[in-house]
Amino acid sequence: MTLQAQCVANWTFDDTNLTIQFTDLSTSPANDPIVSWFWDFDDNTTSTQQNPLHTFPAPDKYNVELTITTQSGCEDKLKIKIEICEFSISVAQGNCDANGNIPWTITVFDLYDNAKEVDISVDGALLPGSPFTISAANPVVVNHSVTGDGLTHPVFVQSTHIATCNEGINVLVEDCGTTCFLSALAVNFAAGTTHTVEVGFGGNNVFMPAQTTIEIGDDVNFSWVDSGHSSTSDATSGPDAWNSGVLNVGAQYLVTIQNPGLHPFYCIPHGGPGGAGMSGTIIANCPPGNQFLLDITFNTTAANPAGFDLIVDGITDPSGPFNYNGTGPQLVQTILPGDGQTHTIEIKDVATPGCFISTTWNAPNCGAAPPCSLSVSAQESGGCDANDNVPVDVTVTAINPGNSGFNVKVDGNLTPGSPYGYAPSGTTTVTINVSGDGQNHLIEVNDVAEPTCTASTNVTTTNCVIPCSITNLTLTTGSSQTAIVEVKDFEFVPKHVSIVSGDIVEWHWVGSVQHSSTSDATSGPDSWNSGLQSAGAVYQSPVLSAGIHPYYCIPHGGPGGVGMSGTITVTAPCTNGEVVVTAVFDATGGSFNGFDVYVDGAFVGNYAYSGTGTTTVNINVAGDGQSHTIEIRDADDATCTASGNIVTPNCNAPTCQLTVTASENGGCDAN
Incomplete structure (x- = not known):
């Protein structure tokens, strides 16, 4: 017996040409694996593969949807609009001119007539006139000159309409600056340290690390561990602008920063400039x-x-x-x-x-290097100790800090252990003790070498002296849906209704004659009788047990399906003989370590309280039609508990019923 967790559909894709590789990124609990994938490509074709390679019939917009289903029946969907787009780039080179430059004619073809507008950059700088209008019938033709230095110059094209549509090429030019045996003179920073940033770390839309501190001359190597992401600088032009384009697992992209300062970047299509979504920052400093x-x-x-x-x-x-x-x-x-x-x-x-x-x-x-700056966050990380203190994790993110570390103060008082050293990654977490009094506390950090470099935050701690209380426990099964049956003159519509345990049936009288809804069962929790009702009346069934429940109208029907009658078939929402019981309760003074759940005295697991005061948790319990005891118990205070009983639906209840009649329909034959 385990608590159920939610399954989440997620997926990504590679370049948006006619043939696209789709990659499933969906998640589910370890004990509830995904067992089926259903892709709808919005072109009258589907696939049940986990990671299909699909070719679309024509360049168009497609609303592609993935539906996943887990072993327990958890289902989730994710729909993303795909727009087909691809470029072809050619560069025609002329001869060196009097200024040592080489004239280029850049031609960009929109193969599928979807890009609408494009930015074109050479050596990371946007060309004047960007964005250019483009179509399949009207390719973009741009004249441009580059320095004839005998080196390679990158050309990059990006659709401004479709973020995932881009293409790049490298062009080697003649050296116009030499008339002898020397050529291709270039000046670069000597090789420094290479810093690795993983793109799509853990299959998620994140860069790891999100903040990287380097010296100018170091390289930042973006390494793709997940597909369908780009590394794109906020800067759109200049020597510190870059755009890898959308790449897939195994790709590498090297960035060498030329100037000190902050260099933010993001992912297309999962982030945006200014730190939106999947994003990060390179902090570039000058060497000693x-x-x-x-x-x-x-x-x-x-x-x-x-x-x-x-x-x-x-x-x-x-x-x-x-x-x-x-x-x-x-x-x-x-x-x-x-x-x-x-x-x-x-x-x-x-x-x-x-x-x-x-x-x-x-x-x-x-002189343009960024000054010291700090940001700080604080969060409780444990329960109350013997002195009614709670541990608090203080996370400090530093840009160009001093070499002497930082101090931490709580409500103006210096904490033991200060000063703390900065982590080389730029993000440092230290754990301090704060009074567990239920009050708001001011957390301040300051750089020792630069006293004006400070940051602060607040944290409200658990009140370690409030007694724990768990109340208002309710236990339910099913989804609590309502099925409508219309009571017309001399018939129930629909006559036969199927529902799931926990659902109810509601009869609406719409005819001109009085009728009743009366169960064949004459007593017990599965019996009911609305009495004679007229048009406009509404009546609800009780919550019925799993099985078949016949009913009829007085006076126009009778038990056993006679005359005006119907049936309600109740099925238990079972998976491997278990049903989901939803427990809802209120809690105050609960411990940091959460609460434990027991079913019929057996431990199920430990879970966190909701921050709202009302906690909901789903529990798998045997669907045997028997009464089961559910107990919610605080993890640290065994006397803080609440329990209740629930009769679960019977997963083996019969849901099939046959009736038969016989009558003579002729005279005697020769035998």
């Missing part, structure tokens, strides 16, 4: 001393023994000249300050001074 180690890379097709010089802002690096590492890719490092300035980087061959390449690097502005 605000100095950046940079990787300077380039290519060479010749390796003169005299090597090359590195020139930064017109000053030759005194560590040079540097030796070539053969031909092909080359690497040299330098250190520059985070001063927010633009620095010129040049590589010059020593033996051939006329052979050189140069580029610029925009340094981060370390």
